[in-house]
Amino acid sequence: MTITMPQLGETVTEGTVAQWLKKPGDAVEKYEAFVEVSTDKVNAEVPSPVSGVLREIICKEGETVATGAPIAIIDEAGVVPEPPAETSPAAPAAVPATVSASNGSSNGSHGGNGVATTSGLRRFSPAVRRLAREHNVDVAAVSGSGTNGRVTARDVLAAANEGPSAAMAATLAREPAKATVAPATAQPAAAASTYAAPTPGTIVPLTQARKIIAKRMVESLAIAPHAWTMVEVDVTKLWRWRAQEKDAFLASKGYPLTLLPFFIHAVVQALKGQPMLNARFTDDGIHVLGAYNIGIAIGLETNLIVPVIRDADTLSIGGIAVAAGKLIEKARAGKLGADELGGGTFTVNNTGANGSILSKPIINGGQAGIVTMEAVVKRPVVVDDAIAIRSMMNVCLSLDHRVLDGTIANAFLADLKKRLEAMRPGGDL
Amino acid sequence: MAVASPSTVMNNVEAVRHTLYEALKNDERTLVLGEDVGARGNVFLITKGFIEEFGAERVIDTPLAEASIVGVAIGMAMEGLRPIAEIQFADFIYPAFNQIVGEAAKTRYRSNGDYTCPLVIRTPYGGGVRGALSHSVSIEALFYHVPGLKIVAPSFPADIKGLLNAAIDDPDPVLFLEHKKTYRLVKGEVPSEHYTIPIGLADVKHPGDALTVVSYGLYVHQAIEAAQRLAGEGLSVEVIDLRSIRPMDRTTILASVRKTHKLLIVHEDNKFGGIGAEIAAMVAEEAFFELDAPIRRLCGPDVPAMGYALPLEEEFMVSTDEMADAMRELVRY
Known part of the structure; x- marks a missing residue:
């Protein structure tokens, strides 16, 4: 399926691919972050809507495109690749976790209650989002106990207690003690900047x-x-x-x-x-x-x-x-x-x-x-x-x-x- | 307070009376003034017998002129007395608005600290007593906006004593609100010894962990009753009694919201521009990432006054059932 630039915020009209976390040919799990997108408001890792293989990167790192524009193609596991011509520019630029492939139910409940909206988007309260981030919980995978199936803060905490909270620790352990040498070349600067270049230096990328x-x-x-x-x-x-x-x-x-x-x-x-x-x-x-x-x-x-x-x-x-x-x-x-x-x-x-x-x-x-x-x-x-x-x-x-x-x-x-x-x-x- | 200190069961009227009596007896600078506080002994009999015991110089019957009551009291306060003025019903406080807002609240600032205004203005407020248009009003929001004023509204006898003592001690003006429906409805133990409760400190009256309810006045009692009902259904609700409306106890409110992630504010005063609006804004500013549900307010309707007809009064007042329903919805949200 064709992956489009998500809309990260209501007033956001375009996004920049900051970094591809997967290369063409890499397997991608559903909900796995596969690309990092930045806008003038946020930087976000975008989870994959499907499991499959990243076939093609359409939008290169550093490139800025309108929301809804295609950025990559993922071959879904067990699905015959769709012809690229079918991409609909009007397709909702959704948070991919809710692309309708996985979620056919749009029962019309929506609005302030913030559950599944008609467009299939799920909305989460600030507390839920914060707790999910803190406890490394994938909210999309949590079943909600609130009104109309809303995921509550308690649901996230419960999921965090069940789930392998050692996941983070394991990540730490996996990262070996090798010396990381900062790349000598600076990151490519944003092309359009007109102000004087800052004092040269290096940015050491953040390891996990x-x-x-x-x-x-x-x-x-x-x-x-x-x-x-x-x-x-x-x-x-x-x-x-x-x-x-x-x-x-x-x-x-x-x-x-x-x-x-x-x-x-x-x-x-x-x-x-x-x-x-x-x-x-x-x-x-x-x-x-x-x-x-x-x-x-x-x-x-x-x-x-x-x-x-x-x-x-x-x-x-x-x-x-x-x-x-x-x-x-x-x-x-x-x-x-x-x-x-x-x-x-x-x-x-x-x-x-x-x-x-x-x-x-x-x-x-x-x-x-x-x-x-x-x-x-x-x-x-x-x-x-x-x-x-x-x-x-x-x-x-x-x-x-x-x-x-x-x-x-x-x-x-x-x-x-x-x-x-x-x-x-x-x-x- | 010592744990084993002797105490007496009082209702709210008796708690006010007891505290005023002790103040008049123990501090010569104190005096009470207002309409019918002398010979009549106040319309709720709070000061009955005071004029005989303390004399007409310290228990002063005033004309029906609220601006003068407060104005005279401001002068007394600035010159070292500790006047406790009474506005017979909060509904009549409007003529004194200029004295309270324009003079009392600004005395310390205007005189660059040379003068303070240690004035207490007591007044019964609130409805649900068939008081109709001119004996039911809540006035707190009108004064809430004014820096320099403290507003307290305790509704338990022991809180009334502690906060009234603190108000009398306070070097600046304090508006002391007494919900008239709680006057004889609410009873509780009151320690006999002298004590104060700091102004600006809320009190968790019913602990819980799934929803924070903030209220004051009569509604605290209804909220506790509703929370007890919900506890029977296995739903845990925390009820915070603000006691002091301004300054607001942000610490207690925020600590509770950080625990429950949900907030319901209940007050009798109109919703629009009310105390609940400020609390909601504060929590949204300070604890946005704690919120797991929209903040909800259950308040009086935006109508000019409480009607006399019972259905109109009932429509205005938030019932315990309505509180329980709102709590249930939010806990389950």
Whole structure:
């Protein structure tokens, strides 16, 4: 069938093909985004109305055509290709998901109720559109429980809960850690611009992973009021203990013994004392979580990924070291599975690995807090009214202030500090 | 408020009377003035006995001249007294419009902060009592547009005490609206000790998660009744009692809409240019992407007045059945 330039907005009369997401010959699933169109109002990915194969691209990237003009031809799966002459310029420039091939029912219900209109268009409320976007739900595939079959906000949330919410996480995992080099050539500028060219620079295209990270960071900061607090921890003895054990550990277990497993072990113990930090905010109440699944933030060259050590409360320090070592190895190889990325209840961020001594982390969405371990640095500190040189580490905590207040947060940090400072040579690995 | 503080069950008239009495007793700067507040003790007997106890200098019977009642009270307020003026029925407030809007609301601004106008104007408003043309009107929208004025309309006895105390304490003019049909209809516990409720704070009177209903005055009580009915049908509706009309408690309204994604506004005053219009606009501006249904308003019709004939009055007033129907439609939308 011939695909036409959709009308993206009531007053929009033309659109520009920003980018083809499929090449001729590529298979296209129904509802799959196959082209990105931009207008002076919006940029939108256009879903395919049918399953099939993209036969021909009529409108090249950067080309602007009137709405309703043909932009591509898709051979429908199992359908004899239609002759191109049949294209009707008056065909409704619909959001393709509702092209009548799939939807013969136009029962005349329409108007403000925003369900199926006579033209076959389905309309969605602002809340439905936002929630669908946030939860990566294809609204066209959701069955509506509202008046006249309208898709309600609750329907979208229900679909999001059923559907593989790991879909996004999996996308993250698939994107390997390879270095992406920005193309040296600038994007072709819009031909008609008459003003002076801007200072030359490059635009690094957004990878899917980058888009997801951006979205999640914005969401977390927008939804959860972040409060921040910090303690300094004397890890002199812990540092010595680790130094004594690390070579033997690497030799016997095959994974390095960093400070991270000691820290995670202490965090889990401290979380047990303050369950409000191992919790999530819901409108029905604060959901205190039963498991201790600790996410570890791993910075790769172009992206950030947070695999999860499940049931960390059942692991020893050595067990955590092995589990973390495996996850880090897989993350660097781009081989993490969706099951290794979801279900985290609290997050640890080893910001000190890159030399940071102070950071203000953003909470991993849906959790109550995130704690960082900053770089261990030797500093003069006062011990028993004498100045001593100690190995000091700052520990920073961002907390969701809807879930808990500073009292609990600081009790948690005090306990964590106590536990870390009590770790010394001769302890149980 | 202490949890175990003693309290008394009162109706709304008794709550106003109790609060005024305590104010006159405890603060020498306070006084009441208005038509028939003295010897007659107010038409609803709110100030009965006050003139005997506090004297004619603090319980002042005025002529039938609303502009003078408010004008005199403005002068008293600017010079350090705490006048509580009464307009016998809100329907009679129009002659005082210039004093309220042109003088009281602008005193602080015009004097560059040298003067404030700590004035309370109490007035019974609202219909449903066979009050007809001149004893049924809602006046809030007329004053809603005026910066410098606060408007409160509590309709529970405990809210009346807390907000009337806050209004008396407030350094600027407050229009204090009392729905006359709730006067003897609504009863509730009122803590005995002195307390205030901040002006501008709404109250969730019936929690729910599928629809937000915002109302004030008599209709809050009907909305709660309708919400209870719907709860019996398994439909969860949240009823917010604005209590303060201006300033508007955006926080409470928005938090609720973010939860329910749907909003119904119910008020007795005319729909066109009313309180509901401002709330609807605010929510559309602040929470567009939260909305899962068109915002709906259930309000008085745009007719010049409430008729005396019962069918006309019933046509004007929104019934509990109508509220329940609208709630049902929106929840299921």
